[in-house]
Ligand SMILES: Nc1nc2c(ncn2[C@@H]2O[C@H](COP(=O)(O)OP(=O)(O)OP(=O)(O)O)[C@@H](O)[C@H]2O)c(=O)[nH]1
């Protein structure tokens with residue numbers, strides 16, 4: 001069985017948490033004691049129906065305010081797949097939590113309230129999911145029960161969103177009319193919308209093809225940890241030296257010729273080790289340990305790749321940044337810590353090219369800084385080379401985070417668009 | 422693991438993610454430790470640690486917060502496992518905290534040392550200067566845990582601030598802290614109870630005997646079966662009877678309930694869990710029943 005990771009997105013109150021509650025409930029992934037607790041809480045607050053959003057809105061503050069503040073992770077499985085759900089907040093103040101949930105998603109469900117249509121926050125989230133390169137999008141037009149299940153209204157929103165999406169790099173995009181509250185088209189096809197001839201949301205989630213979303217072409221092995229068992233009880237391992245890490249791209253095999261960066265030295269893979277014995281191949285997302293034929297000085301933060309397919313060794317980066325700090329702004333001359341794969345360095349913001357208006361996608365080139373939840377394109381200078389690919393080619397070698405050196409907070413998410421040596 | 426189309430099974434994906442997290446901690450922190458209680462989640466976590474650093478030994482000590490009210494089968498198992506691995510075990514004792522006047526023992530029928538553990542844990546983290554502490558908590562266990570990051574920041578007082586968590590993108594974890602602060606790390610965040618059992622079966626991992634059906638003297642309280650042991654304050658109106666039970670979670674005897682079950686093998690346990698309609702904590706933990714936000718409140722104070 002494989003895993004599909006998906007995230008919800010969309011504006012406040014569009015029904016994201018209710019949808020997840022409904023999906024869990026109708027696929028029988030809710031336990032009796034959880035349901036009882038939710039029924040009790042709904043009753044205590046005088047809600048007439050069982051408020052399924054309480055299944056994911058688990059924090060005290062969220063229940064008090066009736067909104068989602070941080071991502072909730074939920075799990076369920078059908079005979080076809082295991083699902084990891086990130087239910088993210090719609091409120092603009094918590095955009096960074098939405099970004100957290102969407103960064104690892106294979107698919108994002110963007111909800112729209114059928115009465116309200118495409119809002120600024122719907123556009124912001126749609127833009128963020130495409131910026132994060134979530135490979136599959138579902139546009140779920142929710143609360144169809146409140147517009148008499150109108151095909152016309154659905155088509156209007158379909159058209160409006162399609163027009164906006166044409167300006168994005170929207171990959172695979174599917175539209176589904178639903179009622180999260182009543183369950184129409186969530187797990188089973190709705191009888192209230194006979195005009196809709198697509199599948200239910202769950203059916204789509206079970207069948208969307210995700211195997212080809214990983215990069216199996218460009219071999220990238222960021223060295224994470226060097227294993228040297230000096231006090232191993234077994235003397236056979238006394239001279240053992242292995243390079244542990246998680247494969248970020250491509251397929252590695254024993255005997256393959258590889259290049260070590262930054263040295264540029266070549267060698268061959270002697271063996272790919274795991275606790276359970278050597279393996280014949282390693283590919284994402286496997287965590288393995290490589291032994292190499294030659295003794296090369298290799299440490300954490302280095303990269304192993306193939307001779308004729310190397311990442312850029314870059315000290316100058318062009319990247320899209322999503323800024324996530326409350327107080328401090330990002331501006332030219334800002335100095336930050338950067339963490340990219342297993343390497344941490346310092347970064348200097350050389351230039352802010354533009355700030356993006358997520359509503360219109362207009363580029364404001366006069367912008368002097370990026371504030372909380374703003375997105376823009378910057379040039380960075382790094383204190384040492386990073387081994388990078390374009391984010392569009394590989395999310396793992398193209399993404400990075402920025403950390404404030406004073407507060408240690410994670411203040412920026414970066415996606416590389418162009419790297420120079 | 423090998424398949425022509427390079428797909429990876431769910432257990433392999435979860436294992437690879439957990440190994441990555443452990444290596445990240447070993448590389449970025451000075452003094453990590455792994456909380457090992459002898460319960461199924463920490464047993465799986467320990468297996469992952471073995472895998473992550475093989476053939477080298479696990480590069481950090483284990484720590485157990487011992488309430489003194491643990492099941493003897495579990496303590497025996499803990500010591501045996503630690504000896505087999507040649508690992509270093511730090512035992513932080515709630516009794517010592519009581520003797521030192523750091524906490525006051527609860528009284529009455531529902532007296533439990535569960536909550537007192539937080540002080541013992543935080544004192545031990547401070548004493549040993551641990552900067553990263555692995556916990557076996559899973560997000561599917563409880564609604565507040567469902568909200569927590571893999572790298573969960575704790576301030577000088579060991580507190581969790583659920584409204585102000587660090588963003589956490591891709592597989593990039595921010596390990597930066599100041600002295601006195603620490604990070605709780607949850608490598609099994611994305612595992613479910615069923616995943617844990619499937620993994621125990623696949624890896625043929627030994628677990629304490631109390632997870633399997635056995636005869637035990639118990640009494641009923643709040644719909645839960647508690648063990649009739651000296652440390653559990655039973656009232657005269659709570660009659661003891663013998664039942665065939667097993668434990669779904671392993672914790673302090675005073676607040677961990679048994680479930681009636683005849684499941685005597687891992688396969689039977691998996692079949693039982695796949696069919697159950699009650700969550701693991703709902704069925705067995707009195708500590709979550711005190712209020713709607715009981716777990717969140719304890720976590721804020723620095724609980725596991
Ligand atoms: N009539 C109707 N109401 C709905 C539907 N889906 C959600 N709602 C209601 O809309 C309100 C907001 O729902 P939530 O699920 O909390 O919305 P959300 O998108 O998770 O909100 P945030 O997470 O705070 O951004 C609740 O009162 C729901 O009951 C629907 O399909 N039909």
Ligand SMILES: [Mg+2]
Pocket residue numbers: 016017018053057067068087088089090
């Ligand atoms: Mg919500």
